Amino acid sequence: MSRSDITWHVPEEDLRAYTQGELTPPRLWSADTHLASCARCREALAAVSDPVALDAGWERLDAELDAPRPGLVESLLVRFGVADHTARLLAATPVLRRSWLLAVTAVLLMTVAATYSVEAGATPKLFLALAPLLPLAGVALSYGPTLDPTYEMAVVSPTHGFRLLLIRTVAVLTVGLGLNGLATLALPTYGLRALAWLLPALALTGTGLALTPRLGPVLAPSLVGGAWVALLLAAQVTAAEHATLAPFTAAGQGIAGAVAALAVALLYLVRDRFDSAPAHVPFSGGGAV
Structure with missing residues (x-):
């Protein structure tokens, strides 16, 4: 017409x-x-x-x-009282994606299966050696321009960089330690020995984070993880046959706890460097809130 x-x-x-x-x-x-x-x-x-x-x-x-449509995880976080912007940062954490969670679950299942193949009464060395590295790797991969889809938003955010880092770290540790805990329940015959990964995991993660402002988010956890593997190899060489490796003895657990506490203290002391450090550091927000 x-x-x-x-x-x-x-x-x-x-x-x-x-x-x-x-x-x-x-x-x-x-x-x-x-x-x-x-x-x-x-x-x-x-x-x-x-x-x-x-x-x-x-x-x-x-x-x-x-406006972006919130996903299931973000909606649940908001429903439980988490602030909108915090829920968005948590939900966007790269290592909380399904692919990463499935990969970690598969690794833990294979490790548990391998543990069952060793002779009865032995220490689950492979599981105890691997479990502390998973939270460290998860935290290392939870920030940075390569994997983090909200990296640019975090860089220009007025939120303190240290707070952003802690938000991601708490999310990763909650999920990582939870998966490790479920895997531990699959090893009931080992009793408390199967929990000997917990303090080393906290020590490795805390140390990696404390060294990040100086060494960067890739080199710091890589060196910490390498040091852990070297320590286990040295303990394996010096230990008697069927003996518990030194990091998993009572003395080793005490040292791991002390290292974790010192790492947390050091992380608190260097918290401001997450805002003023070079670009390779994960976050450099505009200021504290």
Whole structure:
């Protein structure tokens, strides 16, 4: 239909009701269809519209269309009282994705299966050696421009970089230690010996984080993980046959606990360096909140 064929136009009172959201069907449907093809009525609509209200409406529409849809994890966190921005940072943690969780679960299952293959009464060395490295690796992979989809947002955020780091670390440790704990339940015959990974895990993770401002988020955990492997190899060489490795004895557990406490203290002392350190450090937010 050409413009010359249009003999009916939307009445002015309907246009006013249309702009105020008060026009009801079926007149609303007729107005919508007519406005799409009638320039004259669109001009009349603009004349009776409140420019401020119209602009505000478009801004609300744009904001609604551009707003990211929260996922299941983010929605659950918000439901449990976590702030929106904190829930977004937690939900975007790369190592909390399904692929990482499935990989960690598979590694733990294979380690538990390998533990069952050793002779009865022996210490689950492979499980105890591997379990502390998983939280360290998870924390190391939870930030940085390569894997973190919210890295740019974190860099320009006014939130203290140390706080952002702790948010991610708590999330990773909660999930990582939880998975390790479930794997430990699959080794009931070892009793408390199967929990000997916990203090070393905290010590390795804390040390890796404390060294990050100076060494960077890749080198620091890599050196800490390498030192742990070297320590286990040295303990294996010097230990008697079927003996418990030194890191998993009572004395070794005490040392691991002390190292974890010292690492936490050092991490607190260097907390401000997460805002002023070079670009290779995970976060450099604008300031504390």
